[in-house]
Amino acid sequence: MNPFQYEPASDVSAALTARARAGAQYLGGGTNLIDLMRETIEHPDVLVDVTGLSRDIEETKGGGLKIGAGVKNTAVAADRRVRERFPLLAQAILAGASAQIRNMATVGGNLMQRTRCIYFYDDAARCNKRVPREGCDARDGFNRNHAVLGTSESCVATHPSDMCVALAALDAVVTVRSKNGSRDIPLTALHRLPGDTPQVDTALEPGELITAVTLPPNGIAPRSSYRKVRDRASYAFALVSLAAGLEIEGGMIRDVRIALGGVAHKPWRAERAEAALRGGPATEAAFRQAAEAELAAAQPLRDNAFKIELAKRVIADTLVKLAKAEGAAQ
């Protein structure tokens, strides 16, 4: 690990000023960044500790919530309002990492975590995300865990977060601050597809600081669930994960939310499947057809073709269960 200066930020303005220094990066809980520094993949000259900022969960109009970027993952999942109004988010957070890591990790840090592609971590391998235009050893390598949607010649890495998959389904909005003021970015536009520049993970400008994530109210809470398929029952990254929610009125789908994890460079909001379902009947055939439509563009690599069928089955099976859910209003 390279030497660095440690700068705890007392407020957002101080954080922005410190981050403007050469080689500065923000530090949250450190569960990903410290590891990347130890592997010499990240080598900041200044670490601006922002864990003391934005630590509240506030009510917004109409029953939404605004979650500060410095709130720990455990605190979000344990919050009564989150559990009642956005159980999908609580489930997704609890599906990720271990209890120890959830106690350390912040919401902002979870959004900014980097891929766990083994070639990204291995500096003896070629990786366009680590060294732009160097080449990608994952494309023809061991790529069982890699992406099937939205990939490019340059990069087939996946985004590792569970929390972000739920946020994508919940229409979450990310608030960021810079010297120029504040702006809001839909969660689904925060993370990028790799294209020719996989070294750029997000749409943030240099120095911009995530301060909050806002969840608008929704009607899917009683019929929503986060489902994660992985190689072991707990504490493993997703092969395929799904955040799904349904709002049904008179047997017809009034609202539907589908987002996938483990399949793309970003949390994948399944807009095609949603469009196919919205306003139509809540039947198994419709769910399966919508899943087929979403995965039609999927491109398998050597080892990960199973993810395509797995994603389809997880979507269809989960939506069938949600449509039958007892206790939810018809």
Place this chain on the structure above:
Amino acid sequence: MRWNINRREVEREVDVRTSLLDLLREHLHLFGAKKGCNQGACGACTVLVDGERINSCLALAVQYQGREITTIEGLGAPGALHPLQLAFVEHDGFQCGYCTPGQICSAVGMAAELRRGVPSYVTADLETETIALSHDELRERMSGNLCRCGAYNGIVDAIHETFGDLAAPIPTREAA
């Protein structure tokens, strides 16, 4: 830099790159917390910070200044073992013992989370006020601690015996 470690004020000047785990082991010679993977995967380095369990290998010591840190040495001592340590002995909750301090600190933190009503991935009803420490809950909540000897059956029995009755106060060394 200053910390409160096992109820004692500690002051040391260390390189800013020093992890909390290395501070404990290399500078303070508290060898209970172990360096297994040094990347947050095994849980052998688990300690309590203000009562919450974390992976000390992924923590920069500088970031935890002013916090109350409890290691296995602060939970029990020879002749005055923590009830969970006694239960680990009773139930053969280890073979080589390398993961044990992390397992025990983690379980103590887990008990506090249960008391606060923090749900887990296997909690069926997220709106419930109280969560019983079922076999599935225990295994899910302890999944951040690996035991390569595979002493899980004894570990589960020891934790269940110590923390299974949530109506009882959390056992501490003082209460033992």
